[in-house]
Amino acid sequence: MGETLPNIQVVNFCFNKFTGTIPGSLHNLTNIRTIRVAHNVLHGNVPPGLGNLPELRMCYIDYNKLVNSGKSTLDFLESLSNSTKLTFLSIDHNHMEGQIPESIGNLSTVLKILYMGGNFFHGTIPSTIGNLNSLALLDLGLGSLSGEIPEEIGQLKDLQILALQGTI
Numbered sequence: 001m002g003e004t005l006p007n008i009q010v011v012n013f014c015f016n017k018f019t020g021t022i023p024g025s026l027h028n029l030t031n032i033r034t035i036r037v038a039h040n041v042l043h044g045n046v047p048p049g050l051g052n053l054p055e056l057r058m059c060y061i062d063y064n065k066l067v068n069s070g071k072s073t074l075d076f077l078e079s080l081s082n083s084t085k086l087t088f089l090s091i092d093h094n095h096m097e098g099q100i101p102e103s104i105g106n107l108s109t110v111l112k113i114l115y116m117g118g119n120f121f122h123g124t125i126p127s128t129i130g131n132l133n134s135l136a137l138l139d140l141g142l143g144s145l146s147g148e149i150p151e152e153i154g155q156l157k158d159l160q161i162l163a164l165q166g167t168i
Contacts, residue, residue: 005029006028006029006030006031007031008029008031008032009031009032009033009034009055010032010033010034010036011026011029011032011034011035011036011037012034012036013036013037013040014036014037014038014039014040014060015038015039015040016039016040017040017041018037018040018041018042019040019041019042019043020042020043020044021042021043021044021045021047022037022042022044022046022047022050022061022066023047024047024049026047026049026050026053027047027048027049027050027052027053028049029053030052030053030054030055031055032053032055032056033055033056033057033058034056034057034058034059034060035050035056035058035059035060035061036058036060037060037061037064038060038061038062038063038064038090039062039063039064040063040064041064041065042061042064042065042066043064043065043066043067044066044067045066045067045068045069045076046061046066046068046076046091047076048075048076048079049079050076050079050080051076051078051079051080051081051082051083052079052082053082053083054082054083054084054085055085056080056083056085056086057085057086057087057088058086058087058088059080059083059086059088059089059090060088060090061090061091061094062090062091062092062093062094062115063092063093063094064093064094065094065095066091066094066095066096067094067095067096067097068096068097068098074096074098074100074101077101077103077104077107078101078103078106080107080108081103081106081107081108083108084108084109084110085108085110086107086108086110086111087108087110087111087112087113087134088111088112088113089107089111089113089114089115090113090114090115091115091116091119092115092116092117092118092119092139093117093118093119094118094119095119095120096119096120096121097119097120097121097122098120098121098122098123099121099122099123099124100116100121100123100125100126100140100145101126102126102128103128104126104128104129104132105126105127105128105129105130105131105132106128106131107132109131109132109133109134110134111132111134111135112134112135112136112137112158113135113136113137114132114135114137114138114139115137115139116139116140116143117139117140117141117142117143117163118141118142118143119142119143120143120144121140121143121144121145122143122144122145122146123145123146123147124145124146124147124148124150125140125145125147125149125150125153126150127150127151127152128152129150129152129153129156130150130152130153130154130155130156131152132156133155133156133157133158134158135156135158135159136158136159136160136161137159137160137161137163138153138156138159138161138162138163139161139163140163140164141163141164141165141166142165142166143166145164149164
């Protein structure tokens with residue numbers, strides 16, 4: 001896709017019954033601003049190149065059957081730290097599991113909305129979540145998180161919605 005449509009800025013194929021994996025060639029779309037592939041039946045890992053999109057502002061990959069198998073864990077989250085204009089990230093209601101990495105605090109400083117609920121995350125919420133000082137909405141609900149809510153969440157002055165239901 002990226003080789004044949006290098007100037008595309010929006011990819012939207014939400015609310016269908018598309019199967020298969022997220023195309024790895026998306027990482028070639030260096031001008032892309034919005035990726036919306038939510039509400040399909042996509043499976044497999046999130047392509048690691050997704051984080052090499054400097055203009056990416058919104059990424060909707062929620063409500064699919066995406067996983068993070070093998071040693072990749074949630075490496076794609078770490079790679080998204082290169083997307084410094086990212087304001088909206090929705091990976092909720094997939095089949096992702098494991099611990100939320102400390103590197104989550106390295107996501108874009110302009111990130112306002114972060115949906116991660118409805119997955120199979122376990123362990124504690126990393127204190128580095130407090131580095132995301134532009135967050136207005138943080139959804140980590142419907143998982144298997146445990147431990148204390150990090151006090152660093154209290155430093156998120158723009159936070160309006162904190163969803164941790166059915167988890168801690």
